[in-house]
Amino acid sequence: MNKDTTTNTTLAGRKEWIGLAVIALPCLLYAMDLTVLYLAVPHLTEDLKPSGSQLLWIVDIYGFLVAGFLVTMGTLGDRIGRRKLLMIGAGAFGVASVLAAFSTTAEMLIATRALLGITAATLAPSTLSLIRNMFLDSNQRTVAIGIWGMSFSIGGAIGPLVGGILLEHFWWGSVFLLSVPVMILLLIVGPKLLPEFKDPNAGKLDLPSAMLSLTAVLAIIYGLKQVAEHGWEIFPVLFIVLGFLIGILFVRRQKTLADPLIDLELFKAPAFSAALIANTLTIFVGLGSFLFIAQYLQLVLGLSPLEAGLWTLPSAIGNIIGSMTIPIIVRKIRPIFVVTGGLVLTAIGLGLYSLVNETNGLVYIVAGSIILSLGICAVVILGTDIIVGAAPPERAGAAASISETGAEFGGVLGIAILGSIGTAVYRNQMSNVAPAGIAAESIEAAQGTLGAAVAIAKELPDQIGSALLIPAKIAFTDSLQIVTIICALISIVLAITVLAMRKNLEKEEES
Known part of the structure; x- marks a missing residue:
C-alpha cells in the first residue's frame, strides 16, 4: 500500500471542511431512513392496510436494494464522476421521498421504497470516495472519515426520536419528508463546495458484471434475512447458495475484463x-x-x-x-x-x-x-x-x-x-x-x-x-x-x- 505523502500542498482547507459538512448531511438522513420507518409502521398499516407480506417488503426492500446496488454505484461514480453521481442520487432521493410520503397504496409505497434504496446506494460510496480525494493528508482523512462515520451514528440515534415527534403531530408520510430540504440544500451548495473526481481512463460499465453483482448480493441477503425470521429452512439456504454461486461467476468474469467492476x-x-x-x-x-x-x-x-x-x-x-x-x-x-x-x-x-x-x-x-x-x-x-x-x-x-x-x-x-x-x-x-x-x-x-x-x-x-x-x-x-x-x-x-x-x-x- 502506498503511503500518503503529507506536505503543506496536500492539506485540505476551509472549503474542503465545509464540503465535508455538506456531504455528512445526506449520510445522516440515510441512517435515519433505516430506522424511522419502524415507528411509522402502525400508522401506515392503519391507512394503507397492507398484507403481512406487503408490510415485510415495505420494511425490507430499502435495505435490500441499498446493499445490492452499492458495488455498481461505487464503480459508476468512478466512471461518470463522484459529485455528479451524488447530485443525481440526491435529487432522485428527494423525489422518491415525496412519492413515498404521499403513497396511496401498499404497492406504491413498496415501489417508492425500492427507488429510495437504489438512490440511497449512491450516497455512501460517493461521499466516502469524495473524502478520499478531498483529504489527501492521511491524518486529515482519518478525521474526515471519523466525522463521516459519526453522521451515520447520529442519524441512527435521532431517527426514532425525530420520527416520534413528527408522528405525534402529522401523518405517517411526514417521516419521509425530512430528507427533502436537506437534499435541496445539497443540490444548491454541492456544485460550489464539492470538487469533481473521476477515473479519466475508465472504460464502460460492464452491465453483465453489474447484474451478477446485484443478483448475488440480493440473493444472499434475502436468504440471510429469511434465516433470521424463520430459521435455517431449505428455501432461504437455497437462496444463499445461489447467491454464492453467482458471486463466483462474478469474480471469474472480473478476471477476464480489461476494466473490471471491482479491482481484485x-x-x-x-x-x-x-x-x-x-x-x-x-x-x-x-x-x-x-x-x-x-x-x-x-x-x-x-x-x-x-x-x-x-x-x-x-x-x-x-x-x-x-x-x-x-x-x-x-x-x-x-x-x-x-x-x-x-x-x-x-x-x-x-x-x-x-x-x-x-x-x-x-x-x-x-x-x-x-x-x-x-x-x-x-x-x-x-x-x-x-x-x-x-x-x-x-x-x-x-x-x-x-x-x-x-x-x-x-x-x-x-x-x-x-x-x-x-x-x-x-x-x-x-x-x-x-x-x-x-x-x-x-x-x-x-x-x-x-x-x-x-x-x-x-x-x-x-x-x-x-x-x-x-x-x-x-x-x-x-x-x-x-x-x-x-x-x-x-x-x-x-x-x-x-x-x-x-x-x-x-x-x-x-x-
Whole structure:
C-alpha cells in the first residue's frame, strides 16, 4: 500500500471542511431512513392496510436494494464522476421521498421504497470516495472519515426520536419528508463546495458484471434475512447458495475484463483484506448483539419503546466521542495498536452485556454500550480509512462500495447467525416449561419467542402468567449471555489475529 505523502500542498482547507459538512448531511438522513420507518409502521398499516407480506417488503426492500446496488454505484461514480453521481442520487432521493410520503397504496409505497434504496446506494460510496480525494493528508482523512462515520451514528440515534415527534403531530408520510430540504440544500451548495473526481481512463460499465453483482448480493441477503425470521429452512439456504454461486461467476468474469467492476488486485494487499474482515466482523458482533439488547430492554425489563430508545442514546454519545478522539489518538499510537485496542474494548463491552440478569441489568447495558461504541469506532474508522486509502484515487468509489457492502453483510450475518443461536438457546431452555392452565398452542408459541410469551402472559391471571413469563425471561437472558460471550470471543480472536499480522501490515504501510 502506498503511503500518503503529507506536505503543506496536500492539506485540505476551509472549503474542503465545509464540503465535508455538506456531504455528512445526506449520510445522516440515510441512517435515519433505516430506522424511522419502524415507528411509522402502525400508522401506515392503519391507512394503507397492507398484507403481512406487503408490510415485510415495505420494511425490507430499502435495505435490500441499498446493499445490492452499492458495488455498481461505487464503480459508476468512478466512471461518470463522484459529485455528479451524488447530485443525481440526491435529487432522485428527494423525489422518491415525496412519492413515498404521499403513497396511496401498499404497492406504491413498496415501489417508492425500492427507488429510495437504489438512490440511497449512491450516497455512501460517493461521499466516502469524495473524502478520499478531498483529504489527501492521511491524518486529515482519518478525521474526515471519523466525522463521516459519526453522521451515520447520529442519524441512527435521532431517527426514532425525530420520527416520534413528527408522528405525534402529522401523518405517517411526514417521516419521509425530512430528507427533502436537506437534499435541496445539497443540490444548491454541492456544485460550489464539492470538487469533481473521476477515473479519466475508465472504460464502460460492464452491465453483465453489474447484474451478477446485484443478483448475488440480493440473493444472499434475502436468504440471510429469511434465516433470521424463520430459521435455517431449505428455501432461504437455497437462496444463499445461489447467491454464492453467482458471486463466483462474478469474480471469474472480473478476471477476464480489461476494466473490471471491482479491482481484485486490491484484495491481494494484506492491509486492505485485514481491514475489510475486521470491519465486517466488528459490525457482525455489534449489530448481532444489539438485536438482543433492544428486546431485553423492552421485553425483559419492561421499558416502553421511547424509554428503551432513550437508554440507547449513551451508545450514540460513545460513537460521537470515539469518532472525534480516534483520529487524535492515532497520531500518537500506531493504527494497528489502536485497532487492537478497539477490539479489546469491544470484547469488554460485550462482556458487560453478558453480566445482565432477568431483573437487573440496565447499568451493564449502558456501560457496555458506551465501551462497545468506542471500540467499534476505533475499528471501523481506521478500517475504512485503510480500505479507502489502499485504493488509487481513481478507484476510490469502488473501494468505498466494497467497504459499505462488507458492512451490510456483517450486519445481516450477525442478525441471522447470532439470532439463530439465541433462538436455539431460548427454545431449548423453554422446552420443558408448560404451566397448567395454558392452552397447548399458547405454550408452543411462548416456547418459540419471548415476544409471544410476554403477549400471552398479559392475557392470563397473574399467577399463571408469572409461571410462564419468569422462565421465559430467564431463558432469553441466558440466550443473550451466550450470544454476547460468543461475540466477545470473536473480538478477542480478531485482536490476536491483527497483532499476529503486525509485521506484514507494518511492512506494507512503509512500502
